[in-house]
Amino acid sequence: MPKFAANISLLFSELPYLDRFQAAAAAGFEAVEILYPYETAAKETQRALMSNGLELLLINAPPPNYTGGEPGYAAIPGGEDRFQRDIRRALRYAEVLRPGMIHVMAGYEKGLAAQETYIRNLQWAADRAPEQKFTIEPLNSGDQPGYFLDDYNLAVEILDAVDRPNVGLQFDAYHAQMIHGDAAQVWDAFSTHAAHIQIGAAPARSEPGTGPMDFSALFNAIDESGYAGWVSAEYTPTTKRTEDSLGWMS
């Protein structure tokens, strides 16, 4: 069985932000992700992590409150200055919070110029912080119409062109299923590029077991592939209390 982490931007969101850490630890998690930690002083989040013995796996860049809600500027031609400011800001948080990964959001743009910009910006980020791991994640176009990175083949093309050891693929089983129709097949095809895994059940992005996806088969495939990292639960629980949605973990 893979080792499971909690994305506390979605899980435990029935609780105030700083209370989610204790709830995640009490539910047995040893690691968490926070999509956007930027509204709280980094020291406060650091205290919450440390006092609950939690590892921080991942944050997103950029902060949406800072960008007016745009999911990134990495693939926006002409947005390079803004992108670099975003990454510097994320890195200032990362200095305190020490996330294993920063997911770099691409933004809404399509075409060759966007692709070239994305590649150059990712190289810039990777070279600016060679010790920091960065990820890119395809998001399905039903949830994110017009988002640049909406396909796993494209993600691998980008990673090959970026060609930096500290930039990898974030495999999200929910998005993989929504984009390509079979998350397990996507995992088989692209697992060698995976730096991180997130899970949620299509079509509602709910907990495993609430849709047609076969998570036992997926977890077996993940184990068999030799992937040794975390598998982070990133879904909206169908239950009132997140704890009541965790039956799939056993």
Ligand SMILES: O=C(O)C(=O)[C@@H](O)CO
């Ligand atoms: O939507 C997802 O899936 C994510 O992992 C987020 O990082 C996008 O905000």
Ligand SMILES: [Mg+2]
């Ligand atoms: Mg995800």
